[in-house]
Amino acid sequence: MLFLQVLINGILLGGVYGCAAMGFSVIWGVMNLINLAHGSMIILGAYITYIVNTTTGLDPFLTIPISGLVLFLLGFVVQKYLINLVIGGSVFMTLILTFGLDLVLINTNLFLFTADLRSITPWYSGLGWQIETLRIPFTRLGVFVFSLTLTLILFLFMNRTKLGNAIKATSFDKDAAGLVGVDILKVYAITFGIGAGMAGMTGSLISMIYSFSPVLGDTFTMKSFVIVVLGGLGSIPGAIMGGLILGIAENFASVLLEPGYKDAISFILLVVILVLRPRGILGKQFFAEVKE
Amino acid sequence: MASSRNVDIPQQPEQKRILSVHRLGSGYKPLQVLWDIEFSLEEGEWLALLGTNGAGKSTLLNTIAGLIKPFCGEIVYQESEISALPVHERVRLGIALVPEGRRLFAGMTVRENLMMGAFTQNDDGKIAGQLQRVFDLFPVLKEREKQIVGTLSGGERQMCAIGRALMSQPILLLVDEMSLGLGPVVVDGLLETMTAIKQEGVTLIVVEQDVNTALIYADRGYVLREGKIVKNGDAKQLLEDPAIQKDYLGYWKGVEKNNK
């Protein structure tokens, strides 16, 4: 039974992890941009939910569109007027740029919200399903379901809409996309906005299961990194898979090994998988290979 | 070799000047590849752009299409100067490029690639009609409609690339190195198709290494060498031109003898 409980915990967590990695993966896959500010955007989303929830009492799940929209606009503007200036350059230069951006975001969050740990406890926090010794908290279940829903919406968007196809095409070959009439710079801005929006919405979800503070964003960036490499760059199903693997592995690690290994397990796992199968678990590249 | 700079071809009253290029210089900063390019094109003409590797043919097409910003000079398309326009805007004006290497969207199917070609079009009915016309021109694409383009042969991929460009309803179609890597039968088939496209009123600039074949189908030809236009004229005349024959066609008539 314990095994099952740990597995379920892992799956519930994995869904959120996958959702967290989604935006990161799309931005990287389409724009060849490693967004080190990703974690801080997640945290910002969490704060938005916190503010709305504490001032208006609105249920945190309902704040998701708000954080999504705010972060989308933020991402769009940042990309259009800042990142576009260096987008042609090397991956690692854009990486430093987003690192600088991350520092600015962290400072902004510290300034606005202080370093205190916050958390959100809706009225149904402690409640859950009890099936014999198995416990499935409602909040975690809700978060999991929403994560998958967001993922599905993103997947449908990328594959069924004209704009989504334009984004996909850009990731395959940006010059060719331009040649069929796609405005690349606009696609980049929208893509980054989508990535930021996904991060923000994931932040709203995370705010309900974790306590958060401005400096905790980096962990999520790193985990997203790991998930993307595990699941294959730019692949949405891959991100979910990678997230599930990570979530399950972390939960089992904290039970089987010393608790201190919980975070390390993600990396140990990563190193092992990379050495055995360098293209990640799904291998198949849905989007273009990372350009150097 | 007598070099003739471009002299304005006298315009027929009904014919529209689609494109004229003045003193164009272009390249890949800081390397300048094209120098002082000057030519013009009437509606419905098929222009062959010739020259050896590295002469600048692809650079010229890429500059007209907008992938490269020129260093200097003018590109006038349908009476507007377009050298400052970004790529995607030029597509909307009716310029379409089939780039070197085809540059298809690797992970997408034939149909998806073709539909992406229609990105600038809004009329669903017209799009469907154009798709049908592409399938009529290239029946094999219809057969392979649902296949990922990576699984297609070279010739099929070239057809897909041309088809994709056609989906944007181009007025001016630029084709770069169509025959690269393709067998002669396939190339002939493609060129016949291009003739059909031309008959629908599309203006063509075709870059080709195979000078002989290119000049057989084209109306006019321009020869580039080291980034400059060194010869131009009617395609038939160029075929007969002894200098062209010697340099590009590998044979000569008359008393010139090779002493090497």
Place this chain on the structure above:
Amino acid sequence: MREKVVGLVVCVAAGIFLACCPFFLNLYWLRNLTNIFMFAILTQAVNIIAGYTGYPAFGNVVFFGLGAYSTGVLMVKFHIPFAITILIGITVCLFFTLFFGIPVLRLKGHYFAIATLGLNEATRAIVDNLSDLTGGGMGLSLPLPTGDVGANNRFFYFMMYGTMMLSITVTYLISKSRFGYGCRSIRSDEEGAESMGIDTTRYKTMAWMISAALTGIAGSIYAYWMSYIEPSAVFDMTIAIKSFVMFLLGGAGTVIGPILGAFFIELISTFAWSYLLNYHIGALGLIIILVVIYMPRGFIYFLQERLSLRMFANSINEKRI
């Protein structure tokens, strides 16, 4: 040519100046400079594996931690003299590189980068959990070299300074040697290098070993200097990212670039911390953003192109990492 001489003179003058600093600067500035030297070493080490060989080792800080804990554990538990612990620390780093290097160096680009991060995190967790040996999360307290604060500071100043000079010399020698040439060919085109008969595995591993050793020395000195270490402080991701940023901003694949990058970022960091306490993080972020936009190829290339100064710049080809 004249520019090269000017550059050389400036560097030598700077070197002599820094060597004399302990005789007139106060403790605060000595500590700051010592810190900058340390980052210079780390950045230069990253330069060797990433700048010259083209393998972006994000997690190079693992060797910093290994060096620090080698010194810490050996001095505290086994009472081994400091100098010996440095040598043992280097040996530990070398073995680590040999053991993990071979499999991990088979990865490329961002996969390699993330794998090295993974190594760092995994090592940190293991060190943390071996608390009997390492003190775990409680940390490790090392003895002080002498009772005199001033003398101690000068000692560590010169230790870091000397190691920084060593790293510059090593990099210079690499840049002029056949080994360096081989590394650079790996960076440009690894398959091409292989087909030319260069044993890329051997070269990559050696480059990483050199990088690891230098980083390890810095870690050993750090441990003795701070007198207290804990796993999260020495296997610190922030140090990793910071040194990588310094490396990229300074100018990859040059001899002096990383040093400049380290000075630049760390000085700004320090100023921001003292004058803008609440905003120092954001200020650093803004500076980084501005530098990336206006000096996208790094400080040294910026100087080269804009001011026509060549300071030991081995301009490799245009290929970016």
